[in-house]
Amino acid sequence: MPLKLPVPVPSLKNYHHVSLLKSPQLADRIMSKLRYDKIYNDQLQILDVYSSNLVFSLTLNNYLSPKQHILMEDRPEYVKYIRSYFEKLPDPASTTFEHVQSDPYNWQSYLDLTQLQPGFEKRDHIHSKFLFTGLCHLEGLVMQWMACMGNQNWIQKFGNVRMLLWIPQPTALKIMAPANTRERNKCSIVREAFSDSRVIAMPRNKLCNSFQDDVMDECIIFEEDDFSNPVHPMALVEFQPKDNDIEDMFTWDFITKNMMILKTKPVSESVKNLGPGAEEWFKSSLPADLLKRKVNSLEAHDFKVILDKFEEWPFKPETTIEFISDDRS
Structure with missing residues (x-):
């Protein structure tokens, strides 16, 4: 039986003007809804960027028991927190976590991950052994990651790699906007052309009313105080890339x-x-x-x-x- 790690309510304060998940209970609700444990097996490799306070990372690890779980986090306050957490465990070496102190914004950080070798899988299905996740407040970086689904490069060079990302709620609104809406923009066309995507969870606030009914019907609505800073609301979006025949x-x-x-x-x-x-x-x-x-x-x-x-x-x-x-x- 894989070791189940404690998921403490983090003591970290707001850092770098970001908003962090602070509710282990919400993380549990999300994983129960996703049922990824029925999709992935013990060969799963997880790349987890901007891991911050570890609440979502630890819950994900407990539910999926991956073969390898890489935490890519280089911000000093979070690096200190991550090290402190694992140092307090009775046997840190027994976990499948590996902390890489690299910047997820830097493309070179991914090229340097030579220990990550999930192998290539055909693009007629979602990659069965690789999951990309993280919490990203940078809208421009989210857009670049989305573009990689069409270009089939970066982590998508391994096949259609599912991305499970906490992103700003206003960014999620733009991404999920259907045709004939005010919010419709280039990134929503990218989402439509190169993925099957859905919003998994978002906070209960005024912005909820701007999402389409079909998005809201599938979504977990949580309280704003489940995150550390309601001024910067975050939503969880699942991107499932799909193949395309665009040559240029x-x-x-x-x-x-x-x-x-x-x-x-x-x-x-x-x-x-x-x-x-x-x-x-x-x-x-x-x-x-x-x-x-x-x-x-x-x-x-x-x-x-x-x-x-x-x-x-x-x-x-x-x-x-x-x-x-x-x-x-």
Whole structure:
């Protein structure tokens, strides 16, 4: 029988202006709902980033008894807390935890994880031996992790790796926004195109009313004081990546990004952002009903239609790769 670790109510105060899960009872409710113990076996490897106060990490470990559970956390206060927790255990070496003092924001941190070898699995199912989880307050980083589902790189190079992430509740609202809503944006198209996703849990607050009914029906609603700082509400979202047949992700990204700049305008107008002469080309090549629709009413498959016509365009831009500054090594 694997060792069940104590999950203390953490004594840590707010740190770095973030909000931390402080209720072991809520963590238990979530794991009971997810039933991951029926999905994963004893060969499971977990990569757990921004592990902070360990409440969710310990509960996850107790329920799943993974073969390996890597905690990637480098913030000094949390590093001190993690070390103190394991030092107090009767036999720290008996756990499957490994603490890696690296920055989850840095791409190099993942390249350095040579001890993480879950193996590749085909993309017709969710990876059976690898789970990525964590608590991330950085919306931009969440968006980059989502993009990797389409690009099939980073941790997604191993196959379709499930991501179970605590993220800011306003970010979850953007990600889950369906077509024809004010919140609809590029990240919700990414979510729709490259994953089957759902909100697992969120706090009871005014923002709840902005989510669609189908999202709320499946969701655990918890009290705001289950987290350390209600000013920064967090929601738990499950991303289940799915395979795609898009050959040029740079062009798909270019089209969705530039058309969503004019998301309240009809397609016939927003295609102007795709380059000189685009308006004339798409008016002659796209269906009339698609041209009349507002961009924020489009679903992922509609953008695939536009992508296919873009690829046929004789005078399309020579490159759709947009270079951005990234100070990470």
